[in-house]
Amino acid sequence: MSNDKQIRYREFQKQGAIREEWIANPDSAVPCPASKSEFSFKNADDSYWEINNYEIGLPDAFEQSDMEALKIREQVYQRVNADMYSDEGEEAIAFSGRAGKKVLFIEDITKGSETGPWISEVCMAAYQMHFPLFTLRHIFIANLNEKETKEFATERLKLEMDPKAFKSGTPEFQQILGTRIGKAVAYIVLNSFDRGTRKISKISMWLTGGQSRSIQSRFDLELVSGNH
Template identity: 30%
Template sequence: MADNYPLWEKKGRSLQKWIEKSRASDCPYPISTFTLTPKHRDYIVDRTSVHLDASLLTALNLSNANSTYRQVSITLRDNSPPVWWIGRTGPGVIFIDDVFSSKRSDDPYISEFTKAAYKMDFPLDSLRNVFVPNVNEVNTLSCLRKVYKSQGLHYPSSTEQTWEPSLSEFNALLGTGIGKIVAAFVLCAWGQGRKRIARIVTFHIDADVHKLYMRFDLEDM
């Protein structure tokens, strides 16, 4: 049977297979040993305590309103091909706010920076949700618009849409630029057959086209 979303669905199925099946072969994402410290030799690591706005926590269905979060910024110390990771970490949650890696870079992958950023303050196994706010990656937006249109959904919409692993739409979203980063993170953090992406949730805050959120929920296998 032909894929409903041929540009993305096959990639997503491969990623999901590598994540969920410990014996699936040819997985290109080994467990990462890369770690970060506040005074790293190669990277400038800035960490600042922040509190998330109560209205944002409500919109994201997060209950830990009194928790302290970290604003984390990771950039290179030298003039190598640029790479950066900017996000926020909190108990059980990580926000991937702004990331970039030059194709000429030989630094760790964005997925490895994501793992290292969370582990600086929290035990890795405590992570339950990965948020990607203000999604503007062209490949991902193109897929999302096609998914919403094919399902007869209004875009943008403040109504949450939940995509389960059994759906073509889930595989398509996992095969996008954003989905690949999160899938690669799961694999480089835990390896195959340990954690699964239980669902992908997409929504706009206040139907603002510039505030598209993607949430990836993680569960033990």
Template identity: 30%
Template sequence: MEMVEEPLRYSGYQARGKKILEWVNNPSASGCFIEACNVTWNELNDWASVGEAQTDPNSIEHREIVTDAQQRKVKGPWTLNDISSREVSPGGTAGKWNLWESFIAPGNLYITNMFRESGYHASQIAQVLYERQHPIRTLKHVIVIDVVNEDTIQFCEDELFTANNALVWPPPRPQTFVYGSAEYEGLVGTRLGTTVTYLVLGAFARGTHRISQITVEHPYRACIMIRFDIEDLNSISSPSSKGSSPGSKRRQTSDDDEEYVEGPRKRRKSPGNTDPEHYSGPARRTRKPVGGYTVLPDGRIRKPPY
């Protein structure tokens, strides 16, 4: 009897997630264009100067990080990294903004700002910065603070956190979606999910590591935080080696699968009411498109999702 495949619950997002997960799980799966990341610290600095400071996250400005670290018993030492090319773009290319800010503690990468228009991919930057401090095999958690990526927020609000799933948006408590569930596959298929999965593909041999679960929460103000937990399947270390540059040895990619990351942002004020009917957070704000970009009410600039 011929088996009839059930339709995907989350359509395009889930289909994209399942395709990428096939690359993660099956080393012989065709179509994977993500190669082992072999970018070095010096190469990253040649592209754009990287700020580095040994400092703890501030309990006021980085309240979400401090609270999460306390809850999960994350210990230092802490490293703050930042990249900014607002005025002069890498390689002298006009109009190309590249912004990054993250905190690193053993086993944990907290990303507080990422926006890329040229050069290295966000997943490559993340790996280089983490490997600067610790062996990549020790990376267990990637936490994105204050998610504003429209593609990811749209999936969460319109398809995942809905009455059909007995969930509300924004989530009043952390919601965890485990490997193998349709919800997990849909989250992997979002722009943010693909970026973190590309990090796994570039950092580890295929079939050895994967994202075990994804947690979405709304800890403070209008902030949405998403945590990706990485598990080691076979205790095999990273295949990374040395030597690539943005212009010559960058990994293959395609326009459809280009990593998209979040635009420059400022800390948002509390919406004042977290009831879903009155929520005024990132997915409900009025946006004004200008020349392919989007200017938010607070003046932030957002790159188009495609």
């Protein structure tokens, strides 16, 4: 492994450990820039937002057996497409995903400007559109295509078809949390819940598909003991 990669991975781990501490500790030594958010599509300005939703099944890379392993019953999912436009009519935010009870699939999200809410708030709002936030237990990144995180997962984690699971506090867990996708998921938790009441207990990553393989990832959320 080159020195440049070692330095990069150490920085990922440092940032991931900070984000893990933000989620766990409302009195963290490093100030947290994110807090519980009141954003929702209900209070979004219709003149800027175009939001569509309809019933749908699981993403192609997933089967009901994957959900049953998480104790999630068979259900109809809700497709959520949300696009925000600037005053000039240009697309500022684009979100595509689907929500079911306990689970949020993030399939595509882009933010082209500083205008509007954080992408983590948009993801939060997509789930909250159909289910109470306190029921959210699993966040999937389907067909991960964010360049930084994809390169890290490919080079560092050596993924296979069988999921690799990384528990909170481990170097790999913190390194994933230090990537851009890890940051987005950490901020979803920070925007959705009071600090110290939830934690990301485990991150799983694996490959699907044939020759053209895709990376799937799952972030498991857990209620911290003593909180409801």
